[in-house]
Amino acid sequence: MPITQSEVEKIADLANLELTAEEKNSLSIQLAAIVEYFDQLNELDTSAVEPWKQLSAGEMITSYTTREDRVEAGLGQEKALDQAPDSDEGQFLVPRVIGG
Amino acid sequence: MRFTVEGLHRLYLFGEAKPSEIVRAALDRIENDNDRFNAYLTINREGAIKRAVAMDAAIRNEIGQRPLAGIPVAIKDNLCTEGIRTTCGSRILEDYFPPYTATAVRRLEEAGAIIVGKTNLDEFAMGSSTENSAFGPVHNPHAEEYVPGGSSGGSAVAVAAGHVPLALGSDTGGSIRQPAAFCGVVGLKPTYGRVSRYGLVAFASSLDQIGPLATNVKDVARILQVIAGHDRHDSTSANVAVANYPEALTGNIEGLRVGVPPECFAEGLDPEVREKVEAAIRQMEKRGAQIIELSLPHTKYAIAVYYIIATAEASSNLARFDGARYGFRAEETRTLSEMYRRTRELGFGAEVKRRIMLGTFVLSSGYYDAYYEKAQRVRRMLVNDFTEVFKKCDVIATPTAPTPPFKIGEKADDPLAMYLGDIYTVTMNLAGVPAISLPCGNSSEGLPIGLQLIGNHFDEARLLNAAYAFEQEERLRNKRKKTEQTEKT
Numbered sequence: 001m002p003i004t005q006s007e008v009e010k011i012a013d014l015a016n017l018e019l020t021a022e023e024k025n026s027l028s029i030q031l032a033a034i035v036e037y038f039d040q041l042n043e044l045d046t047s048a049v050e051p052w053k054q055l056s057a058g059e060m061i062t063s064y065t066t067r068e069d070r071v072e073a074g075l076g077q078e079k080a081l082d083q084a085p086d087s088d089e090g091q092f093l094v095p096r097v098i099g100g
Numbered sequence: 101m102r103f104t105v106e107g108l109h110r111l112y113l114f115g116e117a118k119p120s121e122i123v124r125a126a127l128d129r130i131e132n133d134n135d136r137f138n139a140y141l142t143i144n145r146e147g148a149i150k151r152a153v154a155m156d157a158a159i160r161n162e163i164g165q166r167p168l169a170g171i172p173v174a175i176k177d178n179l180c181t182e183g184i185r186t187t188c189g190s191r192i193l194e195d196y197f198p199p200y201t202a203t204a205v206r207r208l209e210e211a212g213a214i215i216v217g218k219t220n221l222d223e224f225a226m227g228s229s230t231e232n233s234a235f236g237p238v239h240n241p242h243a244e245e246y247v248p249g250g251s252s253g254g255s256a257v258a259v260a261a262g263h264v265p266l267a268l269g270s271d272t273g274g275s276i277r278q279p280a281a282f283c284g285v286v287g288l289k290p291t292y293g294r295v296s297r298y299g300l301v302a303f304a305s306s307l308d309q310i311g312p313l314a315t316n317v318k319d320v321a322r323i324l325q326v327i328a329g330h331d332r333h334d335s336t337s338a339n340v341a342v343a344n345y346p347e348a349l350t351g352n353i354e355g356l357r358v359g360v361p362p363e364c365f366a367e368g369l370d371p372e373v374r375e376k377v378e379a380a381i382r383q384m385e386k387r388g389a390q391i392i393e394l395s396l397p398h399t400k401y402a403i404a405v406y407y408i409i410a411t412a413e414a415s416s417n418l419a420r421f422d423g424a425r426y427g428f429r430a431e432e433t434r435t436l437s438e439m440y441r442r443t444r445e446l447g448f449g450a451e452v453k454r455r456i457m458l459g460t461f462v463l464s465s466g467y468y469d470a471y472y473e474k475a476q477r478v479r480r481m482l483v484n485d486f487t488e489v490f491k492k493c494d495v496i497a498t499p500t501a502p503t504p505p506f507k508i509g510e511k512a513d514d515p516l517a518m519y520l521g522d523i524y525t526v527t528m529n530l531a532g533v534p535a536i537s538l539p540c541g542n543s544s545e546g547l548p549i550g551l552q553l554i555g556n557h558f559d560e561a562r563l564l565n566a567a568y569a570f571e572q573e574e575r576l577r578n579k580r581k582k583t584e585q586t587e588k589t
Contacts, residue, residue: 008457015415015460016422017453018441027457034458034516038404041474044481051476052483054306054336067332079199083426092425097436 001039003032103265105171105319112159112170119159119170119214123152126172126216130263137239139248139257141177142185142218148172151214162212167322169212174258174267177218178225179205179310180299184215188301189223189233189251192421192428192447202299203334204268204310204327211326216264219254223449224418225270225303227251228278228521229511232451237508240283242547246505249279252313256283259313266323267313272303273406274500274525276311277537281500281550284539286567287313288320291558292532293338295324296331304413305336307406307529317568320536321345324560340558348561353569354388356562359493363399364524370503373549376541377499380551383573384497384566392493396485399527401478406526407519408462408475415459421447454515479530486531490556495566498524500550504543524552534560536567540574 008028012019077090086093111117127145134140155162155170162169178188180198187193222232230238230253238253240246241261248257252269256279259267269276271289280287288311295310312323325345331337385391423429423443430442462471502523511518528535533554540551555563
């Protein structure tokens with residue numbers, strides 16, 4: 001199943017990646033080959049099988065653990081902002097969100 | 101030089117060495133070797149020496165109270181360590197200093213271990229050769245033009261090259277076991293949920309596990325003892341009692357039922373790997389194990405299932421790397437959207453981008469049912485295969501990898517060829533069962549080959565004992581060989 005340039009662009013859009021023209025080209029070829037490999041799953045009749053869903057700690061044991069509803073200290077503002085590329089007045093600073 | 105926890109503790113107890121001396125020596129070896137092997141991204145010289153010096157005076161006491169007192173360890177660089185740079189092998193976290201430490205690492209430190217460095221890895225643990233690091237590939241100490249395996253290549257080299265007796269890695273599709281096999285050391289992926297994932301930078305949340313690498317099974321058991329157990333910070337960590345793993349190593353496997361799946365010995369398996377692994381299984385039989393052929397019928401679909409589910413989960417987990425709160429941020433972007441897109445484009449390497457794209461594709465509307473949901477159904481079939489097999493056997497034996505180590509660059513242009521090397525390891529992550537890789541000989545070119553043993557959920561005690569028994573048998577065999585050789589000359 002070939003993957004068109006426009007599909008690659010749509011996926012890159014969803015994934016928030018600003019791909020170069022060269023990347024879009026090579027990815028459309030590589031992804032097509034890999035997805036074709038995935039298609040062998042169609043050899044299997046899975047109509048009677050439920051999809052695997054994760055409960056807590058795998059499905060082998062149900063060990064939901066809850067804790068007391070007690071307020072505990074979090075990371076704290078200073079630590080939370082410590083690695084920010086840009087911050088001010090206790091906030092992360094980013095370029096304009098709307099418009100532009 | 102390979103050393104063990106027991107060996108080091110003996111030196112300390114008899115006053116023949118002090119932690120600061122051992123740690124300084126380890127750091128010297130590490131620094132000497134780093135240009136050759138590139139196994140470390142950050143070397144924690146000051147912090148390690150400081151900690152070691154503080155232990156010198158009371159080390160004999162410490163050993164009584166803390167099982168890993170004074171033992172230098174290396175930590176894979178996708179495990180958060182407060183105050184020590186953590187890059188995940190990526191430019192997007194090149195200067196990132198976590199504000200907290202992973203639970204597994206904290207438990208190691210509480211047990212007395214001393215972190216000497218953070219090891220190199222495939223970027224965000226995505227790879228099987230440690231060639232996908234943004235900071236250069238890692239080289240196999242057995243033969244430097246060869247890969248050490250991945251993604252925990254740096255950790256495997258740290259142990260194989262004699263820098264440290266213990267290392268931590270992570271395993272999502274084989275990333276502890278395969279480098280352990282390629283570097284001739286022991287590596288364990290515990291049962292999913294056995295070890296807390298808190299502080300492990302997530303790749304695929306339903307598959308990731310942290311695990312130990314060491315030169316011998318007993319040390320792997322010691323590390324597991326320390327890091328296993330429920331953690332309230334990880335809601336997927338299991339509330340299941342931790343057995344005494346070191347004590348479970350009796351070496352007695354009389355009557356142990358070992359399942360051998362023919363699907364893992366079919367075409368695509370290198371003949372030298374087959375020879376060594378079959379010989380290893382015969383050795384277990386000599387020691388009293390009962391060998392039973394048992395089918396894992398859906399093995400051939402495992403890679404497809406894995407690369408759909410793992411990439412889907414990765415595309416979600418890596419969404420957080422966007423330049424807003426930490427890590428690299430692209431400069432001169434005019435809008436938030438542009439910041440996200442350009443940061444990720446520039447910060448992520450090719451393999452990471454490929455997997456994010458794959459994962460996004462299989463989750464996208466129109467394809468979700470055909471790929472992601474289909475894969476989750478086949479995953480259940482793979483889990484059922486294991487449930488069936490474990491009704492008739494106690495452990496399963498397979499090769500760890502289909503080939504011996506390959507050369508750096510050999511698989512560079514073919515991502516699918518690289519993915520196919522994971523054929524024997526991904527199923528255990530999908531099913532959540534524990535698995536261990538052990539050295540079982542070398543190829544004709546002197547490159548290590550690994551035997552993989554797989555256990556049932558939370559059955560690490562039995563699995564480790566089976567591994568220990570094989571290891572003991574292998575030691576005896578090698579001793580006999582050496583005696584024969586000296587007798588001949």
